[in-house]
Amino acid sequence: MKYYTYFPGCSCSSEGGARAYDWSTRAVSKVLDFELKELYDWNCCGSTPSGSVDELGAFCLATRDLALAEKAGLDMVTPCSACYVIFNRTNEYLKQYPRLKEQVDESLAAGELKYNGTVRVRHTLDIIINDIGYEAIKEKVKKPLEGLKIAPYYGCQVVRPGFGFDHPEDPQSLEKLIASIGGEATRFSLKTRCCGGSLIISEEDIALDLTHKLLESASSNGADCIVTVCPLCQTNLDAYQSHVNKKFKTDYRLPVFFFTQLMGLAFGIPENELGIKKGIVSAKKVLAKYV
Amino acid sequence: MAAETKTGTFVDEICTIPGGESIKLCIQCGTCTASCPNANKMDHTPSELIAMARAGMKKEVLSSNAMWYCLSCYMCTVRCPRGIHQTSLMHAFESLSIKEGLVHTKTVTPTMYRLFNHFCNLGVLPELWFMTRFYLATNPLRAWRMIPTAFALLKHGRLSIRSRKLSPSGSSQLKAILKKSESLGGGI
Numbered sequence: 001m002k003y004y005t006y007f008p009g010c011s012c013s014s015e016g017g018a019r020a021y022d023w024s025t026r027a028v029s030k031v032l033d034f035e036l037k038e039l040y041d042w043n044c045c046g047s048t049p050s051g052s053v054d055e056l057g058a059f060c061l062a063t064r065d066l067a068l069a070e071k072a073g074l075d076m077v078t079p080c081s082a083c084y085v086i087f088n089r090t091n092e093y094l095k096q097y098p099r100l101k102e103q104v105d106e107s108l109a110a111g112e113l114k115y116n117g118t119v120r121v122r123h124t125l126d127i128i129i130n131d132i133g134y135e136a137i138k139e140k141v142k143k144p145l146e147g148l149k150i151a152p153y154y155g156c157q158v159v160r161p162g163f164g165f166d167h168p169e170d171p172q173s174l175e176k177l178i179a180s181i182g183g184e185a186t187r188f189s190l191k192t193r194c195c196g197g198s199l200i201i202s203e204e205d206i207a208l209d210l211t212h213k214l215l216e217s218a219s220s221n222g223a224d225c226i227v228t229v230c231p232l233c234q235t236n237l238d239a240y241q242s243h244v245n246k247k248f249k250t251d252y253r254l255p256v257f258f259f260t261q262l263m264g265l266a267f268g269i270p271e272n273e274l275g276i277k278k279g280i281v282s283a284k285k286v287l288a289k290y291v
Numbered sequence: 292m293a294a295e296t297k298t299g300t301f302v303d304e305i306c307t308i309p310g311g312e313s314i315k316l317c318i319q320c321g322t323c324t325a326s327c328p329n330a331n332k333m334d335h336t337p338s339e340l341i342a343m344a345r346a347g348m349k350k351e352v353l354s355s356n357a358m359w360y361c362l363s364c365y366m367c368t369v370r371c372p373r374g375i376h377q378t379s380l381m382h383a384f385e386s387l388s389i390k391e392g393l394v395h396t397k398t399v400t401p402t403m404y405r406l407f408n409h410f411c412n413l414g415v416l417p418e419l420w421f422m423t424r425f426y427l428a429t430n431p432l433r434a435w436r437m438i439p440t441a442f443a444l445l446k447h448g449r450l451s452i453r454s455r456k457l458s459p460s461g462s463s464q465l466k467a468i469l470k471k472s473e474s475l476g477g478g479i
Contacts, residue, residue, distance in 0.1 A: 010416040015451035017418050017444065041461035043414040048363045049404035050411045052385040055308065056477030060468050061411055085365075097309045103475045110471035111464035160365035161378070168369040194328050194364035201425060202403040204433075206332055206360065239440060239449075278447045 002131055005069045005119075006036035007087075009080035010044050011231035018080075018231030020275025024260035025079050025124055027274060031140050031267045032132045036077065039069055045086040049198060059100065060107045062090040067108060067115035079124040079260070081157035081230035087121040088163040123158055125229050125259065126165040129173045134180040142268035144182025145290055150262070151188040151223035151254075152178060153214065155233040159192055168192070174227060177259060181266035190217040195236040204243070211236050212244045215252045224286045225255045227262055234258060239280045255283035265290055301349040304387070310379025317341045323367035323377045333357035337367055337377055340384070353393040358384040359400040389479060399429040405479065414465055417454030 012022040029036050042065050044050075050058035066087060069076045078084050094101045094117055108115060128137070152174035154166075162168045169192055175185040195214060196207025214237060218226050228234045238256040245252055256279060264274040271291045276283055305311040317338070324336040335343065335357050344352045358381040367377035385404070388394050394401045406425050410416045422441070426434035444450045457465065472478070 010418070010455075013415070013455050015415075015417070015453060015455045017449040019449070041458050043457060043461070043465055044411040044416050046411050047407070047416075048382075049407040052382045053389055053401070053404050053408045054477055054479050055382070055386050056472050056475065057408070057412065057469055060472045060477070061465075064465060064468055093309045100309050103472070103477075106475060107468045107472040107477070111468040113464070113468070156362070156364040156366070161368045161376075162365075168365075194362045194366075197362045197364070198403070198407075199360070199362060199400065201422065202400040202429075203360070203398065206329065210328055210362075239444060243440070278449055280443050280447060 002034040003074055004034065004036055004077040004127065005072050005074045006038045007042055007045075007065065007069070007076050007078040007083060008038065009078055009083040009231070012079050016231070017235055018258070020278040021079050021231055021234070021258040021260060024258055024264045024274040027269050028128070028260045028263050028267065031269070032128070032136065034127070034132065037072070037074075039065065039076070042068065045083045047082045047086060047198075051086075056100075056103055056107070059090055059093065059104050062086050063094070063104050063108060063115050064111065064113060066090065066119045066121075067113040069119045070115060075120045075122050075127070077122050077124055077127055079229075079231070079258075081123065081155060082232065084121065084123045084163070085157040085161070091117060091119070091121065123165070123229070125158060125173060128263075129177060130165060134176055137177070137180045137263070141181055141266045143266055143290060145262060145266050146182050148183045148286070148290065149186050149222055149224045150178050150183045151218035151221065151226045152185050152191055153188065153218070153226050153228050153233060153237070154192045155228065155230045156192065156194050156197075158229050174229070174259060177263075178227065181263055183262065183266075186218070186221040186223045188218055188221055188223070190214050195233045197232060197236075200236050200240060205247075207236065208240065208244055208247055211240055212248050212250070215241065215244055215250070215254060218254060219252055223254065225257060225283070227257050227259050229259055241281050253281055255279050255281045255286050257283070301347050301352075302345060305344060305380070305383060308379075308383040310376035311383045313373070313375040314341060314344060314380060316373040316375055317345070318373060320372060322370050322372060323375075326366040326370050328364060328366070329360040329362060332360045337381070341380070350393060352384060353388040353391055354395055355384075356395040356398050358382075358388070359395060359398045402429055408479070412465075412469055414457040414462060415455045417451070419450045419452060420454065
């Protein structure tokens with residue numbers, strides 16, 4: 001049994017829009033024999049926007065979580081690519097910039113906290129492929145996703161600016177993971193291109209252009225569905241797919257899954273425990289053979 | 292001479308921001324611009340913005356719309372042959388632009404970021420209330436147009452009216468930390 005501190009982040013919390021990612025991550029962890037212990041009383045990591053308006057405040061937000069996690073002495077795992085970048089960047093910057101560290105330390109002291117910089121922060125995909133491994137995953141497969149053509153979408157922040165476990169522009173871990181659960185990874189040349197991120201809220205037209213390109217690339221390579229590792233990418237590709245169809249007069253109907261949901265299906269976990277029906281684009285037709 | 296002093300001041304200011312010091316390494320190769328998915332939407336490309344900052348054009352840089360179209364996809368950062376933290380520079384331009392009151396008026400992204408930060412500082416981002424407040428503040432008509440999407444998300448159990456809360460002690464701890472950070476130069 002492997003143990004980790006778990007940081008779901010706002011989107012994957014029980015009130016968040018990507019709770020299906022949280023459910024499926026926890027369901028898969030039981031099968032693969034690793035335990036996720038949720039960080040008590042965590043706060044929002046600040047994501048990218050906080051750092052753009054209040055840099056010091058944003059580092060303090062992230063460091064409070066790291067300080068709380070440090071007490072357990074375990075690696076901290078998050079399923080959210082944005083949280084993953086924020087925490088790793090915070091760790092890196094606190095080491096690199098002594099003046100910043102001083103200010104953050106002083107702020108944290110006002111809350112009677114201290115952070116020594118020892119928490120290693122990892123993405124769920126990283127621990128699943130590296131700590132558990134493809135062979136162990138293969139052994140647990142009961143219903144291989146044979147014939148399912150899956151576009152492996154990484155998005156940006158799980159691989160960039162790059163905290164270590166895969167190539168920043170041509171990663172391979174999702175392809176190998178898809179193969180290990182019996183599915184077929186399609187070619188997907190835009191697999192690490194941006195989905196539009198949070199600009200979907202403030203500059204929808206600009207973000208939809210980017211989302212459209214991804215859907216076009218996935219679809220033209222024959223994908224039945226797309227698999228993601230990030231709550232925001234999933235939302236943009238899924239909840240805004242109808243906006244793309246309207247704007248570009250297209251007719252995409254590509255269900256967008258979290259990788260843990262597809263793993264869960266292959267492990268024979270019932271679809272309601274994986275939140276499959278939380279997808280806005282229905283997965284019924286695509287998954288008819290597998291659920 | 293006056294121009295030199297001005298140049299020094301703005302670049303020095305950028306260099307005090309973590310990641311900002313790398314601006315001095317730029318060779319104007321344009322790799323960042325060529326890699327940026329939104330460069331075509333910007334009034335100045337990422338590499339232009341660096342050149343302008345180094346020429347001391349503080350007002351022009353901070354009132355540009357360019358950084359507000361940055362997606363934080365980090366493609367420029369991983370490709371830069373000089374190891375410049377281009378994305379961090381964009382973030383630095385954003386926060387300086389707010390501090391100096393030079394925010395580009397035609398984009399609502401700064402409003403979105405500030406509102407996002409407001410909720411983060413309370414400990415949690417409540418997606419429904421964040422979106423509702425943002426649309427009502429910037430474009431009520433869009434709030435109206437978003438109703439079908441919001442309804443679909445609610446129907447699929449993906450939007451909560453109730454939002455997660457920190458414990459009372461966690462909440463006051465976070466408040467104390469942020470108050471201190473504000474006294475040290477943080478805050479908006």
